[in-house]
Amino acid sequence: MLPPILANLRIPVVASPMFIVSGPELVIAQCKAGIVGSFPALNAREKDGEPVQLEAWLTRISEELDRHNQANPDRPAAPFAVNQIVHRSNARLERDIEICHRHKVPIWITSLGARPEVNAAAHDCGGIALHDIINNTFAKKAIEKGADGLIAVAAGAGGHAGPQSPFALIQEIREWFDGPLLLSGAIATGRAVLAAQVMGADLAYIGSPFIATEEANAQPDYKRMIVDSGAMDIVTTSLFTGVSGNYLAQSIKNSGLDPDNLDRADASSMNFGMTSVKAWSQIWGAGQGIGAVHDVVPAGALVDRLAGEYAAAKAAVAAM
Numbered sequence: 001m002l003p004p005i006l007a008n009l010r011i012p013v014v015a016s017p018m019f020i021v022s023g024p025e026l027v028i029a030q031c032k033a034g035i036v037g038s039f040p041a042l043n044a045r046e047k048d049g050e051p052v053q054l055e056a057w058l059t060r061i062s063e064e065l066d067r068h069n070q071a072n073p074d075r076p077a078a079p080f081a082v083n084q085i086v087h088r089s090n091a092r093l094e095r096d097i098e099i100c101h102r103h104k105v106p107i108w109i110t111s112l113g114a115r116p117e118v119n120a121a122a123h124d125c126g127g128i129a130l131h132d133i134i135n136n137t138f139a140k141k142a143i144e145k146g147a148d149g150l151i152a153v154a155a156g157a158g159g160h161a162g163p164q165s166p167f168a169l170i171q172e173i174r175e176w177f178d179g180p181l182l183l184s185g186a187i188a189t190g191r192a193v194l195a196a197q198v199m200g201a202d203l204a205y206i207g208s209p210f211i212a213t214e215e216a217n218a219q220p221d222y223k224r225m226i227v228d229s230g231a232m233d234i235v236t237t238s239l240f241t242g243v244s245g246n247y248l249a250q251s252i253k254n255s256g257l258d259p260d261n262l263d264r265a266d267a268s269s270m271n272f273g274m275t276s277v278k279a280w281s282q283i284w285g286a287g288q289g290i291g292a293v294h295d296v297v298p299a300g301a302l303v304d305r306l307a308g309e310y311a312a313a314k315a316a317v318a319a320m
């Protein structure tokens with residue numbers, strides 16, 4: 001059984017948080033279109049002495065979604081999620097947890113480390129906590145530490161992808177876990193959303209296609225490269241953050257590196273502080289599903305496409 005907060009979406013999709021790319025414009029558009037929108041707390045940054053940006057973003061998102069719901073009681077917005085990078089290089093974690101708790105963030109997504117106190121903070125303000133994992137061992141640990149649901153990050157995902165086939169990952173987790181399970185990795189069509197459910201997931205977790213939307217905080221060349229690229233244009237490397245991730249080969253070439261001959265990084269160099277902003281603003285992340293992206297469109301139009309394809313795929317399967 002899905003918790004009510006995830007059960008009443010227009011289609012079973014959570015838009016994944018993307019470093020730099022996901023901000024309030026994108027989140028608001030995703031939620032208004034009927035899917036969960038999300039952003040990494042670390043995307044909200046202020047200079048020393050400036051008001052705390054995360055406070056401003058949360059206030060803006062809540063107010064705009066409230067206004068939308070009052071004006072459109074027949075099609076209310078989906079809830080939003082905030083992603084916390086639970087890693088020692090994230091010096092803001094405690095502060096950001098306090099802010100999200102005070103703003104009663106409804107869905108908390110944790111990555112790169114499962115910590116009971118983050119899950120406790122989510123529960124204490126009435127929220128749920130979803131933790132992203134790349135294998136069954138991490139999945140068990142996340143649930144032991146109090147997460148309500150899991151995000152299985154399979155091979156081909158944008159950002160820090162796992163190495164496992166989605167079939168392997170979902171079937172191993174479903175042997176012992178019947179709670180909320182999301183699947184991520186190269187899901188870019190409504191048909192693939194249905195496939196994720198048939199495989200045993202409850203919802204699809206989709207990132208890269210939303211880079212090619214008008215509301216995404218990405219340079220026009222990045223959006224265009226998503227439109228122009230397919231699975232063969234994606235390179236997997238640990239070089240840029242210390243964790244294995246998927247990137248657009250052309251952006252690596254444009255930075256003067258050879259995508260076919262990249263050094264490896266060791267995990268101790270993992271860093272999610274300011275230096276990684278520089279890396280990610282030049283080296284562009286994307287998953288293998290982007291062959292399905294043919295235009296830069298408003299996020300609402302992308303959700304409309306997914307919803308239309310999802311309905312058509314369901315009808316096609318029913319007629320089989």
Ligand SMILES: Cc1cc2nc3c(=O)[nH]c(=O)nc-3n(C[C@H](O)[C@H](O)[C@H](O)COP(=O)(O)O)c2cc1C
Binds near residue numbers: 132159284
């Ligand atoms: C550019 C980019 C940035 C990302 N940044 C984050 C992040 O900050 N936190 C996080 O939990 N996941 C991040 N991810 C991973 C996504 O949350 C998600 O797992 C992935 O996008 C799903 O695969 P897909 O892109 O093939 O749909 C990022 C992905 C991309 C493409």
